[in-house]
Amino acid sequence: MKDNAKVISVKNNKNVEVVPLITDTCIGCTNSSCTKQGKPFIVRNVQNLPIHQGSIVKIVASPAIQAIQAFFSLFLPLAAAFIGYLVTPKICIFFGRSKPITEATLIAGVLLFFCATSILIFIFNKLFKTNRYAIIREIVM
CATH class of the missing domain: 2.40.50 (OB fold (Dihydrolipoamide Acetyltransferase, E2P))
Structure with missing residues:
Protein backbone atom coordinates (compact mmCIF):
# COMPACT_ATOMS: atom_id res chain seq x y z
CA MET A 1 0.00 0.00 0.00
CA PRO A 63 6.46 -4.91 4.58
CA ALA A 64 6.72 -7.28 7.55
CA ILE A 65 3.00 -6.94 8.31
CA GLN A 66 2.16 -7.51 4.64
CA ALA A 67 4.26 -10.69 4.58
CA ILE A 68 2.54 -12.01 7.72
CA GLN A 69 -0.89 -11.23 6.24
CA ALA A 70 0.01 -13.02 3.01
CA PHE A 71 1.15 -16.10 4.93
CA PHE A 72 -1.99 -16.39 7.05
CA SER A 73 -4.53 -15.40 4.41
CA LEU A 74 -3.07 -17.25 1.41
CA PHE A 75 -0.48 -19.89 2.24
CA LEU A 76 -2.04 -21.39 5.36
CA PRO A 77 -5.51 -22.16 3.85
CA LEU A 78 -3.92 -23.55 0.67
CA ALA A 79 -1.58 -25.75 2.71
CA ALA A 80 -4.56 -26.95 4.76
CA ALA A 81 -6.44 -27.80 1.55
CA PHE A 82 -3.48 -29.89 0.36
CA ILE A 83 -3.31 -31.63 3.73
CA GLY A 84 -7.06 -32.26 3.47
CA TYR A 85 -6.49 -33.97 0.12
CA LEU A 86 -3.85 -36.23 1.64
CA VAL A 87 -5.67 -36.98 4.91
CA THR A 88 -9.22 -37.54 3.59
CA PRO A 89 -8.62 -41.20 2.55
CA LYS A 90 -7.16 -41.99 5.98
CA ILE A 91 -10.13 -40.33 7.71
CA CYS A 92 -12.55 -42.35 5.57
CA ILE A 93 -10.75 -45.60 6.44
CA PHE A 94 -10.71 -44.63 10.13
CA PHE A 95 -14.50 -44.20 10.11
CA GLY A 96 -14.99 -47.58 8.45
CA ARG A 97 -15.75 -46.65 4.85
CA SER A 98 -15.46 -49.86 2.86
CA LYS A 99 -16.26 -48.40 -0.57
CA PRO A 100 -13.50 -46.94 -2.74
CA ILE A 101 -12.84 -43.25 -2.16
CA THR A 102 -14.25 -41.08 -4.94
CA GLU A 103 -13.12 -37.73 -6.28
CA ALA A 104 -16.18 -36.14 -4.67
CA THR A 105 -15.00 -37.35 -1.27
CA LEU A 106 -11.53 -35.91 -1.88
CA ILE A 107 -13.03 -32.59 -3.00
CA ALA A 108 -15.18 -32.51 0.13
CA GLY A 109 -12.07 -33.07 2.27
CA VAL A 110 -10.18 -30.30 0.48
CA LEU A 111 -13.07 -27.86 0.89
CA LEU A 112 -13.59 -28.83 4.52
CA PHE A 113 -9.95 -28.24 5.47
CA PHE A 114 -9.73 -25.04 3.40
CA CYS A 115 -12.92 -23.53 4.84
CA ALA A 116 -12.16 -24.62 8.41
CA THR A 117 -8.73 -22.96 8.29
CA SER A 118 -10.13 -19.80 6.72
CA ILE A 119 -12.87 -19.56 9.37
CA LEU A 120 -10.36 -20.12 12.19
CA ILE A 121 -8.12 -17.35 10.83
CA PHE A 122 -11.13 -15.03 10.54
CA ILE A 123 -12.24 -15.74 14.12
CA PHE A 124 -8.68 -15.32 15.43
CA ASN A 125 -8.39 -11.92 13.71
CA LYS A 126 -11.70 -10.77 15.17
CA LEU A 127 -10.85 -11.90 18.71
CA PHE A 128 -7.24 -10.71 18.85
CA LYS A 129 -7.06 -7.30 17.23
CA THR A 130 -3.64 -5.72 17.09
CA ASN A 131 -2.67 -2.20 16.17
Missing part, protein backbone atom coordinates in the same frame (compact mmCIF):
# COMPACT_ATOMS: atom_id res chain seq x y z
CA LYS A 2 1.33 3.41 -1.00
CA ASP A 3 -1.05 6.31 -0.65
CA ASN A 4 -1.21 10.02 0.02
CA ALA A 5 -2.95 11.35 3.11
CA LYS A 6 -3.67 14.69 4.73
CA VAL A 7 -2.64 15.21 8.36
CA ILE A 8 -5.59 16.10 10.59
CA SER A 9 -3.78 16.20 13.91
CA VAL A 10 -0.48 15.22 15.49
CA LYS A 11 -1.28 13.12 18.58
CA ASN A 12 2.32 12.86 19.84
CA ASN A 13 5.72 12.46 18.22
CA LYS A 14 4.89 9.01 16.81
CA ASN A 15 1.11 8.86 16.26
CA VAL A 16 -0.52 11.05 13.63
CA GLU A 17 -4.18 11.13 12.61
CA VAL A 18 -4.62 11.34 8.84
CA VAL A 19 -7.37 11.11 6.27
CA PRO A 20 -6.64 9.43 2.91
CA LEU A 21 -6.76 11.49 -0.26
CA ILE A 22 -8.61 9.34 -2.76
CA THR A 23 -7.61 10.68 -6.16
CA ASP A 24 -8.18 7.61 -8.37
CA THR A 25 -11.74 8.78 -9.06
CA CYS A 26 -10.47 12.05 -10.54
CA ILE A 27 -7.95 10.73 -13.09
CA GLY A 28 -9.17 12.88 -15.98
CA CYS A 29 -9.80 15.99 -13.88
CA THR A 30 -7.38 18.95 -13.80
CA ASN A 31 -8.79 20.42 -10.58
CA SER A 32 -6.66 18.88 -7.82
CA SER A 33 -8.32 20.71 -4.92
CA CYS A 34 -11.55 18.72 -4.96
CA THR A 35 -10.29 15.25 -4.03
CA LYS A 36 -12.68 13.11 -2.05
CA GLN A 37 -11.70 12.20 1.50
CA GLY A 38 -12.08 8.91 3.37
CA LYS A 39 -12.30 8.07 7.08
CA PRO A 40 -9.53 9.25 9.44
CA PHE A 41 -7.07 6.73 10.90
CA ILE A 42 -3.79 6.67 12.84
CA VAL A 43 -0.37 6.26 11.22
CA ARG A 44 3.13 6.16 12.73
CA ASN A 45 5.80 8.82 12.21
CA VAL A 46 8.82 6.58 12.86
CA GLN A 47 11.26 8.89 11.03
CA ASN A 48 10.22 11.89 13.20
CA LEU A 49 9.49 13.99 10.12
CA PRO A 50 8.51 17.63 10.81
CA ILE A 51 4.81 17.34 10.03
CA HIS A 52 1.97 19.62 11.08
CA GLN A 53 -1.76 19.85 10.62
CA GLY A 54 -2.61 20.15 6.92
CA SER A 55 0.55 18.45 5.61
CA ILE A 56 0.20 15.98 2.75
CA VAL A 57 2.22 12.83 3.43
CA LYS A 58 2.93 9.57 1.62
CA ILE A 59 2.05 6.54 3.75
CA VAL A 60 3.10 2.92 3.20
CA ALA A 61 2.20 -0.36 4.87
CA SER A 62 4.89 -2.20 6.78
CA ARG A 132 -1.05 -2.42 12.76
CA TYR A 133 -0.22 1.11 11.78
CA ALA A 134 0.88 2.35 8.39
CA ILE A 135 4.10 4.35 8.31
CA ILE A 136 4.68 7.88 7.03
CA ARG A 137 7.40 7.57 4.38
CA GLU A 138 7.77 11.20 3.22
CA ILE A 139 6.20 14.63 3.20
CA VAL A 140 4.64 15.51 -0.16
CA MET A 141 3.50 19.07 0.66
Whole structure:
Protein backbone atom coordinates (compact mmCIF):
# COMPACT_ATOMS: atom_id res chain seq x y z
CA MET A 1 0.00 0.00 0.00
CA LYS A 2 1.33 3.41 -1.00
CA ASP A 3 -1.05 6.31 -0.65
CA ASN A 4 -1.21 10.02 0.02
CA ALA A 5 -2.95 11.35 3.11
CA LYS A 6 -3.67 14.69 4.73
CA VAL A 7 -2.64 15.21 8.36
CA ILE A 8 -5.59 16.10 10.59
CA SER A 9 -3.78 16.20 13.91
CA VAL A 10 -0.48 15.22 15.49
CA LYS A 11 -1.28 13.12 18.58
CA ASN A 12 2.32 12.86 19.84
CA ASN A 13 5.72 12.46 18.22
CA LYS A 14 4.89 9.01 16.81
CA ASN A 15 1.11 8.86 16.26
CA VAL A 16 -0.52 11.05 13.63
CA GLU A 17 -4.18 11.13 12.61
CA VAL A 18 -4.62 11.34 8.84
CA VAL A 19 -7.37 11.11 6.27
CA PRO A 20 -6.64 9.43 2.91
CA LEU A 21 -6.76 11.49 -0.26
CA ILE A 22 -8.61 9.34 -2.76
CA THR A 23 -7.61 10.68 -6.16
CA ASP A 24 -8.18 7.61 -8.37
CA THR A 25 -11.74 8.78 -9.06
CA CYS A 26 -10.47 12.05 -10.54
CA ILE A 27 -7.95 10.73 -13.09
CA GLY A 28 -9.17 12.88 -15.98
CA CYS A 29 -9.80 15.99 -13.88
CA THR A 30 -7.38 18.95 -13.80
CA ASN A 31 -8.79 20.42 -10.58
CA SER A 32 -6.66 18.88 -7.82
CA SER A 33 -8.32 20.71 -4.92
CA CYS A 34 -11.55 18.72 -4.96
CA THR A 35 -10.29 15.25 -4.03
CA LYS A 36 -12.68 13.11 -2.05
CA GLN A 37 -11.70 12.20 1.50
CA GLY A 38 -12.08 8.91 3.37
CA LYS A 39 -12.30 8.07 7.08
CA PRO A 40 -9.53 9.25 9.44
CA PHE A 41 -7.07 6.73 10.90
CA ILE A 42 -3.79 6.67 12.84
CA VAL A 43 -0.37 6.26 11.22
CA ARG A 44 3.13 6.16 12.73
CA ASN A 45 5.80 8.82 12.21
CA VAL A 46 8.82 6.58 12.86
CA GLN A 47 11.26 8.89 11.03
CA ASN A 48 10.22 11.89 13.20
CA LEU A 49 9.49 13.99 10.12
CA PRO A 50 8.51 17.63 10.81
CA ILE A 51 4.81 17.34 10.03
CA HIS A 52 1.97 19.62 11.08
CA GLN A 53 -1.76 19.85 10.62
CA GLY A 54 -2.61 20.15 6.92
CA SER A 55 0.55 18.45 5.61
CA ILE A 56 0.20 15.98 2.75
CA VAL A 57 2.22 12.83 3.43
CA LYS A 58 2.93 9.57 1.62
CA ILE A 59 2.05 6.54 3.75
CA VAL A 60 3.10 2.92 3.20
CA ALA A 61 2.20 -0.36 4.87
CA SER A 62 4.89 -2.20 6.78
CA PRO A 63 6.46 -4.91 4.58
CA ALA A 64 6.72 -7.28 7.55
CA ILE A 65 3.00 -6.94 8.31
CA GLN A 66 2.16 -7.51 4.64
CA ALA A 67 4.26 -10.69 4.58
CA ILE A 68 2.54 -12.01 7.72
CA GLN A 69 -0.89 -11.23 6.24
CA ALA A 70 0.01 -13.02 3.01
CA PHE A 71 1.15 -16.10 4.93
CA PHE A 72 -1.99 -16.39 7.05
CA SER A 73 -4.53 -15.40 4.41
CA LEU A 74 -3.07 -17.25 1.41
CA PHE A 75 -0.48 -19.89 2.24
CA LEU A 76 -2.04 -21.39 5.36
CA PRO A 77 -5.51 -22.16 3.85
CA LEU A 78 -3.92 -23.55 0.67
CA ALA A 79 -1.58 -25.75 2.71
CA ALA A 80 -4.56 -26.95 4.76
CA ALA A 81 -6.44 -27.80 1.55
CA PHE A 82 -3.48 -29.89 0.36
CA ILE A 83 -3.31 -31.63 3.73
CA GLY A 84 -7.06 -32.26 3.47
CA TYR A 85 -6.49 -33.97 0.12
CA LEU A 86 -3.85 -36.23 1.64
CA VAL A 87 -5.67 -36.98 4.91
CA THR A 88 -9.22 -37.54 3.59
CA PRO A 89 -8.62 -41.20 2.55
CA LYS A 90 -7.16 -41.99 5.98
CA ILE A 91 -10.13 -40.33 7.71
CA CYS A 92 -12.55 -42.35 5.57
CA ILE A 93 -10.75 -45.60 6.44
CA PHE A 94 -10.71 -44.63 10.13
CA PHE A 95 -14.50 -44.20 10.11
CA GLY A 96 -14.99 -47.58 8.45
CA ARG A 97 -15.75 -46.65 4.85
CA SER A 98 -15.46 -49.86 2.86
CA LYS A 99 -16.26 -48.40 -0.57
CA PRO A 100 -13.50 -46.94 -2.74
CA ILE A 101 -12.84 -43.25 -2.16
CA THR A 102 -14.25 -41.08 -4.94
CA GLU A 103 -13.12 -37.73 -6.28
CA ALA A 104 -16.18 -36.14 -4.67
CA THR A 105 -15.00 -37.35 -1.27
CA LEU A 106 -11.53 -35.91 -1.88
CA ILE A 107 -13.03 -32.59 -3.00
CA ALA A 108 -15.18 -32.51 0.13
CA GLY A 109 -12.07 -33.07 2.27
CA VAL A 110 -10.18 -30.30 0.48
CA LEU A 111 -13.07 -27.86 0.89
CA LEU A 112 -13.59 -28.83 4.52
CA PHE A 113 -9.95 -28.24 5.47
CA PHE A 114 -9.73 -25.04 3.40
CA CYS A 115 -12.92 -23.53 4.84
CA ALA A 116 -12.16 -24.62 8.41
CA THR A 117 -8.73 -22.96 8.29
CA SER A 118 -10.13 -19.80 6.72
CA ILE A 119 -12.87 -19.56 9.37
CA LEU A 120 -10.36 -20.12 12.19
CA ILE A 121 -8.12 -17.35 10.83
CA PHE A 122 -11.13 -15.03 10.54
CA ILE A 123 -12.24 -15.74 14.12
CA PHE A 124 -8.68 -15.32 15.43
CA ASN A 125 -8.39 -11.92 13.71
CA LYS A 126 -11.70 -10.77 15.17
CA LEU A 127 -10.85 -11.90 18.71
CA PHE A 128 -7.24 -10.71 18.85
CA LYS A 129 -7.06 -7.30 17.23
CA THR A 130 -3.64 -5.72 17.09
CA ASN A 131 -2.67 -2.20 16.17
CA ARG A 132 -1.05 -2.42 12.76
CA TYR A 133 -0.22 1.11 11.78
CA ALA A 134 0.88 2.35 8.39
CA ILE A 135 4.10 4.35 8.31
CA ILE A 136 4.68 7.88 7.03
CA ARG A 137 7.40 7.57 4.38
CA GLU A 138 7.77 11.20 3.22
CA ILE A 139 6.20 14.63 3.20
CA VAL A 140 4.64 15.51 -0.16
CA MET A 141 3.50 19.07 0.66
